[in-house]
Amino acid sequence: SRDDIAMITKGKGDELIWLIRGPANEANAEISPDGRWLAYMSDESGQNEIYVRPFPNVDENRWQFSNRGGSQPLWSHDGRELFYIEPGAPDSLVTVIVEPADDELLVNGRSRIMNWPYVGSFNRSYDVSSDGQRFLAVKPLDAEDEQAKIVVVQNWFEELKRLVPTE
Numbered sequence: 001s002r003d004d005i006a007m008i009t010k011g012k013g014d015e016l017i018w019l020i021r022g023p024a025n026e027a028n029a030e031i032s033p034d035g036r037w038l039a040y041m042s043d044e045s046g047q048n049e050i051y052v053r054p055f056p057n058v059d060e061n062r063w064q065f066s067n068r069g070g071s072q073p074l075w076s077h078d079g080r081e082l083f084y085i086e087p088g089a090p091d092s093l094v095t096v097i098v099e100p101a102d103d104e105l106l107v108n109g110r111s112r113i114m115n116w117p118y119v120g121s122f123n124r125s126y127d128v129s130s131d132g133q134r135f136l137a138v139k140p141l142d143a144e145d146e147q148a149k150i151v152v153v154q155n156w157f158e159e160l161k162r163l164v165p166t167e
Contacts, residue, residue: 003027005040007056019058028072028124031055032079037105039065039073039082050084052098052105063105065096072124076132083113083128091116093126093135 005020005027020026024044031038038055041048050070054060065073070084080099086092093116097108118137119125126137153159 005029005038019056020053030073030075030124032075033077034079034100036100037075037079039075039084041071041073041084048087050082052082054103060103063107065107065110066094067110070094072120072126074124074126074128076128077130078132081132085116085120085126086112091120 002023003025004018004022006016006018008014008016019029019038020040020042022044024042026040026042026044029038029040032055036055037052038058039050039052042051043049045064047069048071049064050066050073051062051064053062065082066084066086069087071087072085074083075081076083080097082096082098084094084096086094093113094110095113096110099106099108116137117140119140126135128135
């Protein structure tokens with residue numbers, strides 16, 4: 001099956017508006033913080049790459065931002081950087097410095113930030129702090145580590161009161 005990108009406008013019923021449709025798979029759409037740009041992943045070149053288009057008028061232009069493969073695009077909170085995962089041995093976290101100029105988005109540099117040994121998936125599996133200096137990601141367990149556990153605490157407030165009485 002093919003993946004395409006659509007939007008639904010909140011408060012306007014359930015009308016689906018297709019933004020990007022075609023023979024390629026497009027996914028992981030991310031709108032820039034200022035609402036002017038749409039970053040996404042597409043395999044139109046034969047491998048997954050990161051592209052950016054104006055938003056919501058996506059047919060006005062298109063730029064390829066990755067040049068050696070890419071997935072999971074993410075805008076910085078100020079919209080001046082676009083991060084993505086570049087495949088390799090090992091994978092890398094890459095940043096592209098961007099500068100909006102009228103109806104264009106100029107690339108002012110691309111650099112590899114770090115090796116990316118973290119758990120990935122088809123959908124974005126990381127986030128960036130508001131200052132753009134820290135990333136939150138899921139680290140895989142080492143073979144020697146215990147099996148992963150999830151602890152669920154029901155009635156959390158009551159348990160907290162029991163363990164830490166206020167009187």
